[in-house]
Amino acid sequence: MGVMMMRIRFSFFTWPMLALVLAGCVAAPPPQIPSGPDGRAAPVIYRIDPSDTAHVQFRMLDSVNALCAAAGAPALRLNAELTAAAATHARDMAVQNRPWHFGSDGSSPIDRARAAGYRGAVLGEAISETYESELETIAAWMARADTRSVIVDPSARDLGVAFFQEPSGKIWWTLVAGDGGIARAS
Numbered sequence: 001m002g003v004m005m006m007r008i009r010f011s012f013f014t015w016p017m018l019a020l021v022l023a024g025c026v027a028a029p030p031p032q033i034p035s036g037p038d039g040r041a042a043p044v045i046y047r048i049d050p051s052d053t054a055h056v057q058f059r060m061l062d063s064v065n066a067l068c069a070a071a072g073a074p075a076l077r078l079n080a081e082l083t084a085a086a087a088t089h090a091r092d093m094a095v096q097n098r099p100w101h102f103g104s105d106g107s108s109p110i111d112r113a114r115a116a117g118y119r120g121a122v123l124g125e126a127i128s129e130t131y132e133s134e135l136e137t138i139a140a141w142m143a144r145a146d147t148r149s150v151i152v153d154p155s156a157r158d159l160g161v162a163f164f165q166e167p168s169g170k171i172w173w174t175l176v177a178g179d180g181g182i183a184r185a186s
């Protein structure tokens with residue numbers, strides 16, 4: 001096979017066009033990633049439309065149930081009373097501007113579940129202050145032994161999950177596990 005050569009003749013009018021084409025080939029500078037005051041990359045804000053609340057809760061339930069199945073624990077059901085207690089606490093943590101298990105009124109997870117009408121025993125609560133999605137939050141909880149034990153507790157039958165999102169985008173998550181009244185029935 002022979003090598004085929006092509007001869008291109010550039011005229012005076014072709015050079016400006018060639019310069020424009022080559023200018024388009026210059027690599028653009030990398031995009032600037034916004035950084036926070038600590039110099040690290042600023043968090044990407046995950047916005048939740050309030051109309052998607054039920055979808056988010058059921059995605060969390062499905063994820064938790066997949067994790068329970070993998071751990072040999074029974075599937076959980078979403079419980080309205082525990083979800084109400086979780087919603088109360090998620091909003092209250094935002095008001096207090098700190099993630100902790102006590103309400104601004106001194107209430108515990110057990111107190112909040114009782115006040116919401118839950119008749120079973122509260123087995124545990126997982127909380128988070130983040131800009132991350134529900135799935136990223138569950139993954140972070142599963143990375144810690146104390147919150148993982150709440151999520152895959154073999155005694156659990158009921159689950160309450162809720163969040164409160166501030167206008168800034170920060171999300172306060174609360175997950176509450178309960179035994180469904182099994183301990184009282186025995």
